[in-house]
Amino acid sequence: MEIVETCGKGTLSAGEPSTKRSITSNYDDDEVVGFEIHAEIIMKKLIRGTKERDVISIYGMPGLGKTTLTRKVYNNPSIVNYFDVKAWCVVSQTYNRRTILVEIFKQATNDEIKIKEDDDVADMLRRVLIGKRYLIVLDDIWDVEAWEDLGICFPQGEYGSRVMVTTRIEEMAKHLQNHSDPYSLSFLTSEESWELLEKKVFRGESCPPDLLEVGLQVALHCKGLPLVVVLIAGIIAKMDREASLWLELANDLSSLALGEQSMKVIQSSYDHLEDHLKHCLLYMGLFPEDHKITVDDLLKLWMAEEFVLNSETENMEEASRNCLSDLLNRSLVMVSGMRINRDIVYCSLHDVVREFCLRKLTEDKYMLLTVPYNPYQHLCSTKSRLCIYIHDDLVEQLDHSENQLDKIPMLDFKETNSLEFIAHPKLNTWNNQYWNPLDLLVKLRFVRALHLMDLALPDSWATAMQLLTELRYLALHVRQFKLEWISHLHNLQTLQLKSSKRIRLRAATLWEMKKLRHVNIDSFSVVWEDNDKGNFEESSTSMLENMKTFRNCDIRLDNMNARLWWRFPNLEKVGLQVEDEPKFPVFPIPEVHTRLHSVSLKFSLMKVFKSVGWERYFVFPSNIRHLYLDGFFLTEEMVLNIARSKKLESLKLHVGFPFMRLQSFRKGSWDVTNVEFPALKYLTLHDMMMNEWKASEESFPVLEKLVIRRGIIKEIPPSFADIPTLKLIELIDCMESVGVSAMNIKRDIEENTGCDSLHVLVVNQK
Template sequence: MTQTGERRSYCLFGERLTKTRAVITIVGTGGVGKTTLAHMVYKRTKAHFHFDIMLSVSQQFSVIDLLRRMLNKIGHWPKGLEIQKKKKKIEQSLPSDEEEVDNYVGTLKRLLNRKRYLIILDDVWGVDLWNQLKDALPDNNNGSRVLMTSRSIDVAKFADPRMVPYELGFLNDNDSRDLLLKKAQPDDDQLADLDDLPDALSKRCKGLPLALIVVGGILSTKNQSYHDWKRVLDTMDWHEEDIDCMKVLAMSYEDMPYYLKPCFLHLASFPEDYKISAKRLIKMWIAEGFIPQQGRKTMEETAENFVEQLFQRCMIQVSSRCPNGSIKCFGVHDLLRDLAIHEARQENFVTVFQEAEGINHSQRVKRPVRCYGLTLEKDSEYGYTYMPRFYEFRLLRILEIVGINVESEIQLRGLDRLAHLKYLGFKNCNGLNIILECSFGHFKNLETLDLRDTRINDTVRLPWKISSESIGRSTLDLWTIGTLRHVLVDRQHELYFPKWLDLRNLQTIKWVSISDEETLANQLPIFNSMRKLGVCLINRNINCINWRSVSRRLESLPSLISLGIIGWDIPNEIVYPRALPNYQNLQTLYLDGNWANNVTLNARLFPPHLVKLTLVGLTLRDDPMKELGRLMSLKILRVERLTYYKQNMICSAGFPVLETLFLEVFDLPDFNIVLNIVNGVMSKLKYLKTSWHFELEMPPELKHVTVVRT
């Protein structure tokens, strides 16, 4: 945190301590740093509250959705309510929106009663929001706080007239220069050669933090020389009094290399304040043809580098990273998203329709035959009432349907005309009947098939819902598609693989359910290109000898970095294969099974370079921490559904780079388990989550760690 940030966060909370519930509002123009300051306050103060919630609101908010998200954050959203609502939807007796809001408001108020809470609402546009939320946030006279960020001073005055709004102004010259140099990162020798250029560049940004960050990102990609920095200054050809943030942002777009521009413009297709999965985005970029083949690199590796370049240029805001350091999830600042939308429209690159009526009638879509990607995201609580006529989108390369959570049937007509389709995904489509009127053989260019987090009913006519006894022609057609790279389905879908399967580009298959010896021994698809594999073994009679053979084949794969094995009531040797130490390149390992006998963990039985380890269903009589601590590269450790018979777990050594620890006891003991972390151990720990019956003994040096008890 910068000294400026320290001062501002202290001004917000340190000088405004009262017992009554206070509503504090940070007010300022776009790009001035309201969200950044709110995040600083959240991180520094959340440990003092029973409940802490931080949510992005956005301009088009739904109060029902917002209340539901708040209930989710404090872990009290009743899952059964969704099922009840679906039934009521069918019976046409659903409560009105007002009744539903009243129900959520009452529930939230009851949960927050007598609790000290911190609620941060980012990017509030109008007074209506507070009008609808205030009754859910009781004044418990215990120091509860509500912090809002807004561009409108009226929001601040309306929410709490007693509190003076914190108006966030522009940075002074010194702070502007410091922020620019922090992002540009020249070394001391180079800085001396730059003369007065840092001052001149920062003054052109007029103290606006977002502009300084973006310009700093541009400079970080240049040679740290006087002439290169001078060329950047020359492109900022406006007078200081005419500064417009969008001019600076537009300059950052123009400075991008040609190959990065379409990747940035594609971000315009995501909703405001959306957390974008880098893996999902990368598959879309490849399907769109944005990613070139570069030497021996896979296109996925090249695309990961493109995402990093966008981050280096400060065009995206990283939310989380994978264990190997690659970007996992990120967002886009509102103003940068506005820039992407503006440039995309200028180049006829992306059209974003608000709500479903934008495509209700195909004549509203200009030249639909030129549509290359189509994502249908749930816009209402009950999914879609309309599905476009796909035969009008013959050049479609991406089709993704997201968030249909009701018992409904959708007939996808005209898919057989989509000969160019490369990405087909149904995400979070629970209870959906999907009827395809064509064989997968029509999709000769298909690269990604994604059905994760989707429950498909038995009545669905999809070709992968078959067994080896009832193989269909459409399944054979699916496996003739030589371009396939990623097949992602849930565990309940059994994939059948013919013996002649030969897919040299296949990199990901999750999850493969195997129930017979023949598939295990001969037909499990194993190729040198395989990077991620998930296997679900659902027959206790699967032979250990055959599994050893498969395991030896897996250890020879040069590119395998992620492996998941699930086994239900099967021998330990299958779930916990002896060949694991030979998986030299493996970074992520997931082992799950109802293990019949007690397992003695030994660090030497794991791959040597593991970064993420998940163990599910273990039964242990001995403390596992001594052995697990010897996995020197481990950053994330998850132990779920653990049966444990001792009263202590002691972390006395090891775990030099561990950042996340999750411990969950399944077979609840009659006593609490003391988790003792010795001083100097887990020094890099950032996040600790345990089930409620763990008692924590942690050294003072870990007081910064986020601790969650469930």
């Protein structure tokens, strides 16, 4: 197999792909592993489909073999014979339009027509291609501008012509979309990785039995990236065939995988990033190997460290999400977990990318100059702050030097007090070496982000925090907590708490922390003292305008708590536990919260059960897109309240009872025959206590995914077969009859439409 990924800057090469040796191994095309299905799909796109010119885009992270797959297809005899004209060129990051067009022209004419300096090559190329079925490959394209420069030279027509494009940038592939969807190249499976490794190392022979198990371990450690498999195979092929040596290599794969070749591959993508994205990526390299990074935490950490350049939006959260989207778009970050609505929950770095990040940090001696975010400062300001990453070596030296920074050899400067520290996101080393990291923390007075959620701190933590006045992000696991203990942290943006005791936040103290953006506590309540109520009334114009997330708050729906939400006009996510019988609306003026898009409500069933007309207190803001309800009665009026949310995209119902008071638990029926959820795409029913479910084809007109977990649901309404957008039904530990109804719906769709568009997934975890 030959892995080719162009290195990018300043170099242009063009011509037949069989002659290209950018970053390669000694594989022949007939030894390509894992691309057979991909190649078959791509060839169908080339030969079948529209007769108009189409663009076939293949995208994915560096080293996946996009160029190799394209070459396999390009050189396939059926493709060679199908097209009248074929041409291949590598575009790369820096390119010369005329040079590329000249090379394509030479290949299209077999170099039979000579070109003069003053010739209009673009026009000459168009004339050559008009009336012919052509295939042009643009390998490693980076910018939309490059396509706009070149694409106009490839004429339209009804001849079945195709342009194939490889890119690392997903957004680029989507921009080029014409008739065919962009094609995302996936990682090799563990079996395919081993097959490729075995072919490379043993040259067609079978692996000896005594090396089979350790060989599989080596292949598994390559994490499905063909480039790494090939590079590691080259190392193993030169080693003695001893299991102990191979095992040692498998355990130290990260340091071996990133040789000069793969360094260039990642470096070219890294060089293409804006400076603030480089800092965001390097920061991710500090998380442990194979760690699934929680996206919600990562974005808040970026904000705390002021990596986010808030240049195009007033919303830092949106700017942070844009940064992550950019890194995902460039295939440098991988998605590791998604919600049913396709929101990304976890992301991660491939080992090769992570090792690259760690090496870049090592080159910079773990120090980095960054331009801070400042809404009142011009973005081009040269004012920077000096930062240092707290890494394992530094922690060890701090331990040996009794936590005195000026005694650490690797810190080659005198004014340690001028440093602003970036803490390690996951303090694993501290957890192992320090039963109490507080002695070290007090030395790091300029730290901005502390994540100590995995370590239960002693009660003395509050005293240690007195010196850390620059904190923006604080995640703690403590036995008890009072907001007054950290009220001096006037820059604090994020507060996450886990506690063994119920936490009570005094309303007056909360009001002092004007920069708070995200409050996420296991369970807490807002406490109103007598003098607080007076101050609340007097300061009626005061707002916590930065507050975006506020959860999980145990509330009493009385007058004071209901009016509290008025003061959070820019709230986006809220999670509440309704503790008692409702007496006031949860959102007294729903129109106030125009940015609120996610609401989570947990009910006290017995309190609601005793209440009459409780549903009228749950009218939701008009812009909510995600709603989670737990422990409630799904009465007719409550269903109508939910349906009034015309923008609602995802609905999760947990431990719900769709019955009126006169019904028994076993006869609960949820009838939405005459109710429409116009924008609902994702519906999850978890432990729902409903015996019967009725719906019409108009009830869920755009539903895409239905998930049912446990409960006493017997079947899915047959009308689901009439939902044209339905793609997935996932059943987890459900009754057998539910699975039967799902398969009946799938069969009806296939018979009516002739398409196998619905996927039914049945999982039994019991």
